[in-house]
Amino acid sequence: MSRPKKRRGISVGTILMLVVTIAVTGCTVFLLRLLMGETGIEFNTSQVLEALNLGNALPALSLSEIPMGGDASQPTDAPGAIPMPQAPQATAQPTQAPTATPVSGGTVTLTLGGSINMDDGIRQSGYYSDAKKYDFSETLSLLSGEMRGNLTMVTLENIVVPSAKVSSLITPADIMTTLADVGVDVVALGFQQAYDQGLTGVKSTVEAVEDTRKMVSIGAFASAELAADVRVIPVNGVKVALMHYTESLSSKGRTAMKKDGCSFAVPLLDIAKVHSDITAAKARGAEIIVVSVDWTNATKSTPTKAQIEMAQQIADAGADVIVGTGTRVAQPVTWLTAGNRQVLCAYSLGSLLNDGRKDGNVASLLLQLTISTDGAGNVTFKQVAYTPTYIWRYRLDGKYYYRVVASDQAPPMGMGDDQAGYKDKAFANIKKTLGDDTPLTLR
Helix, strand or coil: CCCCCCCCCCCHHHHHHHHHHHHHHHHHHHHHHHHCCCCCCCCCHHHHHHHHCCCCCCCCCCHHHCCCCCCCCCCCCCCCCCCCCCCCCCCCCCCCCCCCCCCCCEEEEEEEEEEECCCHHHHHHCEECCCCEECCHHHHHCCCCCCCCCEEEEEECCECCCCCCCCCCECCCHHHHHHHHCCCCEEECCCCCCCCCHHHHHHHHHHHHHCCCCCEEECCCCCHHHHHCCEEEEECCEEEEEEEEECCCCHHHHHHHHHHCCCCCCCECCHHHHHHHHHHHHHCCCCEEEEEEECCCCCCCCCCHHHHHHHHHHHHHCCCEEEEECCCCECCEEEEEECCEEEEEECCECEEECCCCCCCCCEEEEEEEEEEECCCCCEEEEEEEEEEEEEEEEEECCEEEEEEEECCCCCCCCCCHHHHHHHHHHHHHHHHHHCCCCCCEEC
16 A cells, blocks of 8 residues: 655744744835935835735735734834934033123212303402412312212313413413312313413313313313313213313304314314213213313393203203303203103202302302113113302402302301301202202202
């Protein structure tokens, strides 16, 4: 009896190995393409199994029945699994604290006085014929305690010309020592007759100021280059810009200036010029802007319409403080609004020293301010105060002498009852001029 022949075909084990081999190969290709950055890859398991069915030689198999070591589409950390590339993780960096920006700014105290008018009476009172010398030291000595602060400024309405004869216009240079002795730092030189002696008179006056200790001048210049250099002074760590303008010149001075071609010598009040100077000062870092004006067309205790309009324009141009002189009488002090800023405007401080005896001429005031700045253009007025002054005149040995005193204080030694009464009247007149709504308080 013959043996039955063996059925030829592929064994189950062989087919199983083929399936596993193809599956692994397919997964490997899939992973390599994924690692190379290809997306949207599809792996059709049904087609693979159909191809492996081999004419129904074996029962249908599903991919889950083939040992693959895990889901090919979701790699795991199981042993033998191919690690999938992971997106780089941001490494936490320590936050660096912002570097502190140095804060500029600071606080300054300013004392601003009216005009010094070295009239004939004042000049003669300081002349000592025996020595043939001038000495004005006593005229302001009783006020030295009030002329305090980081910076003190007055206006001088005279010129110094050593080669010329002294007069009501030309004063001896000795007045400069007196100003320095009581603490004056800045002398404004622009006034109506400032150019009456030409450029020579301007130069010699500027020299007389700046040759006296550490005083500086504004409002008159010996050259166009100096005139273009706006005065910015470091004061207690704060940059303060100081500028001075004259409302108009005498006909003599105006004619001479035009002939000489020296319009720079005494800057006239022009809002375009004011605006340009303020812009230049701020470009140089000025934090506080003080604009001084010598009015020549105002003589009353109330400001004119022209004064009011010009003061507002100066405020709008960027000034923080506006101070006027030249009227010989005091005028009100008020706040002006310029945008969101408050600008202090003293229309006129009057005459600090002159030989007139009218009620308005003998009364003046020192403006005493404490101003802070944050270095970012913001200015704050910490103190807005004043000291009222009176020009005391007395006669001794047939000669008149003049002394300036604080009119709200007790009479100085030697002052008679009649002069004490005039002093009190001068104080009352200043209070009346300032009015009840003044921003000023007694220092």
